[in-house]
Amino acid sequence: MVPAPSPTPMGRPSPPVPARAGIGLRHPHVQRLLDERPKVAWLEAHSENYLAAGGPRIVALDAIRRDYPISFHSVGLSLGSAEGVDPAHLARLAMLYRRIEPTQISDHLSWSVSGGVYLNDLLPLPYTSEALDIVCRNVARTQDVLGRTILVENPSAYLSYAASHIPEAEFLAAVAQRTGCGILLDINNVYVSTHNLDGDALRYMRSLNPESVGEMHLAGHAVQHIANHQVLIDDHGSAVAAEVWHLYEQALEIIGPRPTLIEWDTRVPPLPTLLAEASRAEARLSEFRQTRIHCYAE
Amino acid sequence: MLSDLQAALRTGLLGRDDAEARAAVANGDGLAPDARIEIYRNNVFQSLVGVLAAAYPTVANVLGEAAFRTVAAAFIKSRPPRQPQLSAYGGELPEFLAALGATRHPYLPDLARLEWARNECYFAADAAPLDLGLLGAVPPERTPLLRLSLHPAVRLLGSRHDLVAIWRERLGGGGRAQDAGGEGDHYILISRTGLEVQMTELSAGAFTLALGLKLGLTLGRAAHAATLSEPAFALEASLARLLSHSTFTSFVLSDPAEEVRS
CATH class of the missing domain: 3.90.930 (Outer Surface Protein A; domain 3)
Known part of the structure; x- marks a missing residue:
């Protein structure tokens, strides 16, 4: 369920994000992207990195968006905050989205603001009916102000709360069903969270309505040992793990092909490494399509 | 109430009393609640110290990595970000450094x-x-x-x-x-x-x-x-x-x- 493209200020619709592999737009790669225009189906930018009034970053993004569909991924809406979504932040995002006209926007099923303090991390929610009402209210308000559908991403988690009584995937599905928002399914997060919290990754993905999933993310994670326990840390600092590629193949079976992003934003590798990672996702997407066409032909 | 839980986590993560936050976290067979909270505390501080180091590269160089980390962590605890726009975070660090008093580097x-x-x-x-x-x-x-x-x-x-x-x-x-x-x-x-x-x-x-x-x-x-x-x-x-x-x-x-x- 990709949101309908909205007209640009010039009245020309932005191209939609295709069900192909994209990469995260990182500052060290901007010049090379501008100079060489490598082949990649789409780019995803972190909204909060482009909120400044002006300067080189936003000027470069203006240039890049002419050649690539841009998806904006924000981390600061704090859709799970009991105190609601900050109207000032919504206004800043609205201004940015009017300027760049992204083909898709997303944020997370998490919170990062409490008492007006921004904690700069995607903190988990207790999955309760109170939290469900709050998230739905915040998502609805966001969609109203921005005038478009948002995709909400499943978080990576290292803890759960005693008060939680709704499985996360069902909670996320309920948010999508009640607000009309889409889901950004982060395959690495499913893997990391179900490992850290003893969940079942396949059951998680089967609990979602495939129609509501508008995008997928793939990223690397770190393996840490804390007090004799193996903990997976979602640090986006390495190549996608083999187990996550396998889970992605299963996600294609369960949900279908979707625009798929390679996220690698700490210890950022050279651009060719990132593009090679994207081509691995691309290969799985096209292989999936071919086997399907084959099936239908028979 | 969700607002109470979030306030407890905020307090606990910023390095103050985390007893209430620990009590809210499910305690199963695996990792203990305090170790789980510590992962998030690390994320919060590591990411914000990184933001400050990117805005103040030469201050970080003068102080050295460990001392900069200590000063930055104290700054984060006392003046955490008030908006999710981190290019605007850290403008009070010069005054914070001045208030710390004379250092070996009076120009800091x-x-x-x-x-x-x-x-x-x-x-x-x-x-x-x-x-x-x-x-x-x-x-x-x-x-x-x-x-x-x-x-x-x-x-x-x-x-x-x-x-x-x-x-x-x-x-x-x-x-x-x-x-x-x-x-x-x-x-x-x-x-x-x-x-x-x-x-x-x-x-x-x-x-x-x-x-x-x-x-x-x-x-x-x-x-x-x-x-x-x-x-x-x-x-x-x-x-x-x-x-x-x-x-x-x-x-x-x-x-x-x-x-x-x-």
């Missing part, structure tokens, strides 16, 4: 001020620099009545330390050769020409001129103030220097009658 708060000015300059609004042709068309007898608007990216910083030399030395990760710095006052124009942040040393007079124009004085009055700060002040050369660094965006000619009254 000013060096931090320079880095913050550079940061603000980098992210400031875009604007076309002043069209010199328009300025040239003003009749000479009316130029004292000009009011020039500063470019949104311009910052002016005065210091007793040779900050630009220290900054250049330290950015390369370099040593202490320049730390003593040239004695005397230094006046720095931070501006953005094209897309590059530039630092330019000004004379006391040129600095006073720019400051006066920033405060809304006419060119005549700002030049008079500049002469007071630097007897040998040369208006034309100083103005040319400022113009060559995209200091202004536009001007208005004020009404002579109003000037007489004021």
